[in-house]
Amino acid sequence: MRDTKRPYVICHMMPSIDGRIVTRDWELKNASREYERTAATFEADAWIIGRISMEPYAGKARLPARKSREPIPREDFIAAHEASSYAIAIDPSGKLRWKASDIDGEHVITILTEGVSDDYLAFLQGKGVSYLFGGKSRIALAKVLPKLRAHFGIRKLLLEGGGKINGSFLAANLIDELSILVAPIADGSIGTPSLFDVADRRAQARNLKLLSVEKRSDGIVWLRYNVR
Numbered sequence: 001m002r003d004t005k006r007p008y009v010i011c012h013m014m015p016s017i018d019g020r021i022v023t024r025d026w027e028l029k030n031a032s033r034e035y036e037r038t039a040a041t042f043e044a045d046a047w048i049i050g051r052i053s054m055e056p057y058a059g060k061a062r063l064p065a066r067k068s069r070e071p072i073p074r075e076d077f078i079a080a081h082e083a084s085s086y087a088i089a090i091d092p093s094g095k096l097r098w099k100a101s102d103i104d105g106e107h108v109i110t111i112l113t114e115g116v117s118d119d120y121l122a123f124l125q126g127k128g129v130s131y132l133f134g135g136k137s138r139i140a141l142a143k144v145l146p147k148l149r150a151h152f153g154i155r156k157l158l159l160e161g162g163g164k165i166n167g168s169f170l171a172a173n174l175i176d177e178l179s180i181l182v183a184p185i186a187d188g189s190i191g192t193p194s195l196f197d198v199a200d201r202r203a204q205a206r207n208l209k210l211l212s213v214e215k216r217s218d219g220i221v222w223l224r225y226n227v228r
C-alpha cells in the first residue's frame with residue numbers, strides 16, 4: 001500500500017544506453033526539448049534534484065556576513081510566495097548561492113541539515129527561499145517528503161537526478177515510478193554519474209514492472225516502470 005502522506009515520486013531521467021547521465025558531450029539535437037516535453041505530461045507539482053545538478057540553476061550570489069549575532073532557530077521556513085509549483089534542492093551543508101527565490105516562476109525550496117550556518121539561513125531568508133530541515137547531520141528523505149506535502153501541498157514530485165540523489169531515493173524505497181528516456185548514445189565514460197549511484201552496498205536491487213515502451217523523436221525510447 002502506498003503512503004499517501006507523502007508525494008507520489010516519479011524518477012524522470014535521460015540516461016545513455018549504458019546508464020550514464022552526464023550529457024555535456026552528447027550530440028543530440030532535440031534531447032532537452034524531448035526531456036522537458038515528456039516531463040510536462042506528468043503535470044507534477046514540483047521537481048527535486050541534488051546539490052550538484054542544481055548548481056547551474058541556482059546561481060552564484062554573494063553570501064553576506066550577518067550583522068546580528070542572534071542565533072537563528074533550526075525551524076522550517078516557508079517564504080512568502082504565490083507559485084503553485086516548486087523547484088527543490090537537496091543541499092545538506094548549504095552550498096548553493098541562490099540568486100533568486102524562483103526558477104522560471106517555480107518557488108525554490110531547499111532541504112538542509114541543522115549543521116548549516118546562521119549566516120546561510122539569514123541569506124536564504126533574505127532571498128525569500130524556503131527551507132526545510134531534513135535532519136541534524138544527515139538528510140532523512142522519508143521525513144522530508146511528508147513535509148513537502150503538508151507545507152506546500154505537493155502531491156506529485158518529479159525526481160530528476162543526479163545519480164546520487166536518485167540512489168538515495170531508491171535505497172530508501174521512495175520511488176513509485178520510473179520514466180526513462182533512453183538516449184541513443186553509448187557513453188562509456190568510467191566513473192561518471194549513472195542513473196542510480198547508491199553508496200550503501202547493502203541496498204537491495206529493485207525489481208521493476210514494465211508499464212509502457214514508446215518510440216520518441218531522434219531515436220529516443222521512453223520506458224515507464226513501476227517500482228515494486
Ligand SMILES: NC(=O)c1ccc[n+]([C@@H]2O[C@H](COP(=O)([O-])OP(=O)(O)OC[C@H]3O[C@@H](n4cnc5c(N)ncnc54)[C@H](OP(=O)(O)O)[C@@H]3O)[C@@H](O)[C@H]2O)c1
Binds near residue numbers: 053163197
Ligand atoms: N541525464 C539526465 O537526465 C540528468 C538529470 C539530472 C542530472 N544529470 C547530471 O548528473 C550529474 C550530477 O549527478 P551526481 O550524482 O554527481 O550529483 P547529484 O545527485 O545532483 O547531487 C549530489 C549531491 O546532492 C546532495 N545529496 C544528494 N542526495 C543526498 C542525500 N540523500 N543526503 C544528503 N545529501 C544528498 C549531496 O550534496 P553535498 O555534496 O553538498 O553533500 C551530494 O553530493 C550532473 O552532471 C548532471 O548534469 C543528468
